[in-house]
Amino acid sequence: MLIALDMDGTLLNSNGQISPRNKEAIIQAQTAGHVVAIATGRAYKDAYAPLKEAGIVCPIMSLNGAVITLADGTIIGDIPLExxxxxxxxxxxxxxxxxxxxxxxxxxxxxxxxxxxxxxxxxxxxxxxxxxxxxxxxxxxxxxxxxxxxxxxxxxxxxxxxxxxxxxxxxxxxxxxxxxxxxxxxxxxxxxxxxxxxxxxxxEQATKGRALAKLASYYGIDLKDTVVMGDSHNDLSMFAVAGYRVAMGNASDEIKERSDFVTAVNDEDGVALVLENLAKEGSLS
The missing domain is CATH 3.30.1240.10 (Hypothetical Protein, Haloacid Dehalogenase-like Hydrolase; Chain: A; domain 2)
Known part of the structure; x- marks a missing residue:
């Protein structure tokens, strides 16, 4: 399974950090064999910094999907503006x-x-x-x-x-x-x-949704086996193609309406709640 997480308002709390509980849930998901990736509007370096601080290594779809970087730093796709x-x-x-x-x-x-x-x-x-x-x-x-x-x-x-x-x-x-x-x-x-x-x-081709599809293809994962979590308008392209969509409790109404499940807010470890449920019961809701 490929699990794609937005950063601001989703994985990160209001202090711009990854909580210990979110960190542990991500590592647990990776240990179970799932690919956990970041999908963010941030530049690569700005996405990498809080991940490094938390000790998390994973692929990053940065700049709203304009650049896709694997965990080892290899870039497998980039789409600049004209x-x-x-x-x-x-x-x-x-x-x-x-x-x-x-x-x-x-x-x-x-x-x-x-x-x-x-x-x-x-x-x-x-x-x-x-x-x-x-x-x-x-x-x-x-x-x-x-x-x-x-x-x-x-x-x-x-x-x-x-x-x-x-x-x-x-x-x-x-x-x-x-x-x-x-x-x-x-x-x-x-x-x-x-x-x-x-x-x-x-x-227009640099969207989180297109990046998700490309990354899933790279790992040989069907889109129906992808999970995305987000809170804002720039996450909608992921929600349009993913197999399962999770909105944060602090998400916009539009995101919530298009989700399969609404978790807790980002300051209450909404990401961890979903990943822990996946680890415990093998389901997401």
Whole structure:
């Protein structure tokens, strides 16, 4: 069986860590012969770090499936964006101070330094009216180890730097919606979201669902023998092809509606509850 786990809001708790119980359940599943893999919007290095801290070694489908890396570090598939198609919209994004932009290449996650500073200042200014803003902004920054540049434009002017993902974060949901619409008009692009305040742009063939199918094929596992767990919109492509779908208790309503089972929230070891049941009874519900 292939078991694919989303990270943020699923495997990781609110502190961005893998709990001891989740760790033990994963190792138990691996010992039983199951393939446990990560399917995340994070870049490989940002997904690898909490796994290393917990002592877990497994395949990683990073950047929403744009890059598939085996446990030994071998890359068996990658699908970059066609950068030139994105540049006109990226130039528009660059001129919107309320849109925070991250660009994921094969080397790093790039952020414009002034862009982050503006977002932090905005969150501070609005913190009394919206107390959750600082937490939301902090969580966004927690997910990626970034490389700062003075101007984000520097990144797309590098001819030899392929893009795998563009993430746009904003506290202005109307502006975020406009950005989503502009990217959606570009051919061969898919726009998803892992949080109400962000959008994630990948090549249309770079989805968690396609990556799951490729990884299953690599291991000779039928898709009906795959299990996926997630909480957000960018997990829907996995839910569309997997044999069994588990929504976290903190998942969006859409994810829950498309699931076969709803487990506990990520801060209450929802992943472990499912894996322990599999080990104990040979079933998932």
């Amino acid at each position: 950068k030139q198609k994105l540049i006109p919209v990226l130039e528009w994004v660059r001129k919107q101070p309320d849109l925070y932009c991250e660009i994921y290449t094969n080397e790093a996650v790039y952020v414009g330094l002034h862009n982050r500073e503006h977002l932090e200042e905005l969150a501070d200014r609005m913190s009394e009216e919206y107390p959750d803003l600082k937490r939301i902004v902090k969580k966004q920054f927690q997910q990626a180890r970034v490389t700062y540049v003075n101007d984000i434009q520097e990144v797309w002017l590098q001819e030899d730097a392929p893009f795998y993902k563009v993430l746009i974060f904003s506290l202005n949901k109307d502006l975020l919606k406009s950005a989503s619409s502009k990217f959606a008009e570009i051919s061969d692009v898919t726009v998803t979201s892992s949080h109400p305040n962000n959008i994630e742009v990948n090549h």
